[in-house]
Amino acid sequence: MNIPWVEKYRPQTLDDVIGQDQIVKRLQRYVEEEALPNIMFTGSAGVGKTTCAIALAKALLGEYWQQNFLELNASDARGIDTVRNQIKSFCKLKAVGAPFRIIFLDEVDNMTKDAQQALRREMEMYTKTSSFILSCNYSSKIIDPIQSRCAIFRFTPIKAGQIIKRLRVIADKENLKVEDSALEDIVYFTQGDMRKSINILQASTTSDKSVTTEAVLDVINRAKPKSVRKMIMKALDHDFMGARDELRDIMIMDGVSGDDLISQMYQEVNKMTNEKIIPETDFIKLMEYMSECDYRIREGSNARLQIEALLSKFLIVKQEA
Known part of the structure; x- marks a missing residue:
């Protein structure tokens, strides 16, 4: 069966994980010591949190890792019943062929506050038999009592x-x-x-x-980076109608949405600033204009009209600076 390449080429061991060298070294220390405290992985999507959790479980639990490993997606099973039933029942059972059991809760920041409070209690009761690995995008959404019970690993975007x-x-x-x-x-x-x-x-x-x-x-389905830069350069060179024509081609001919285009404009302006094409003083003003435009689009304003107004401000940024 043809499986998605994400699963086909998912790293199976900690040594195969890329982009998180410091975190991998700390996790390998747990494997050497054959002990695992409650830990929390936090970071943006696609940076290796789930991969590290599964690879760590395989390394610690050996050939019986599947019998002693429970994986739950907290965005689906987010209520208090999940904690009281599935997690509690799993923790009560004795580990088979392994020193302890591991419960991996993915996207735990989507759990309700009541469920998090119940989870804290389970983490306290079964410290001798089970360890928890929690994964989230935003650690600020996790209650403090849980955070204080975990060693926190902050994953960074991969280079x-x-x-x-x-x-x-x-x-x-x-x-x-x-x-x-x-x-x-x-x-x-x-x-x-x-x-x-x-x-x-x-x-x-x-x-x-x-x-x-x-x-x-x-x-x-995004605009070509060259087209976005060409539009920005025309606006900065006081060619409003030329920039407006480029905008029309991007939004109508290429079908790019307003919020996606604003994100690309931010990336290009940031890149042009790093390349010394745009002075830092101009960059500060452009950031202010783009953030205001982004807010208005997300609040429901006409995207093309707002971005045209944004381009008109690009024309005067040098005069204001």
Whole structure:
């Protein structure tokens, strides 16, 4: 059966995990000591939290890891009944062929406050028989009593070079011809999300086993970075009508949504500032204008009208600076 590449190429051991070297070293220490405190993984999507949890369980529990490992997605099982029934029942059973049992709760920040309070109690009662691995995108949504009972590991977005290297390995195994520019576009749009990068690579594969820039852009349905930069440059050069025409092509011809375009404009302006094309003083004003435009679009205002108004402000930013 053809399975998604995300699962097909998921690292099976801690040594295979990339982009989180310091965290992997600390987790390997637990494996050497054959002990595991309650731990919490926090960070954005696609950076290796679930992969590390499963790899750690395999390393600690050995061949009987499946019998002693419970994985729950807290976004589905988010109520207090889940804690009282599934988790409590699992913790009561004795570990089979392993020193203890592991409960992995993914997206625990989606659990209700009552469920989190109940979970805290279970973590207290079964410390000798079970260990908990909690995973979340936002640790601020986890109640303090749970946070204080966990060793917290903060996962960072994976660097572009590491993602490209991993995508090349997958492409070689799948006998794909991949353009360098296509890989650069993938990491540009995914912003450190390995899972999303692999999914885009697989979706961009054409019938002749090649991945091109055009295929990637069709899958992502975003504007070409060159088009966004061209629009910004025209606005900064006081060519409002030219910038407006570029905006029309991006939003109408390419079908890019307003909120996606604002995000790309922010990425390009930030990149142009790092390249010294835009002075830092201008960048500060542009950030203010873009954040205001983003807020209005998300509140329901006409996206094209708001971005045209934003471009008009780009014309005067140098005068204000």
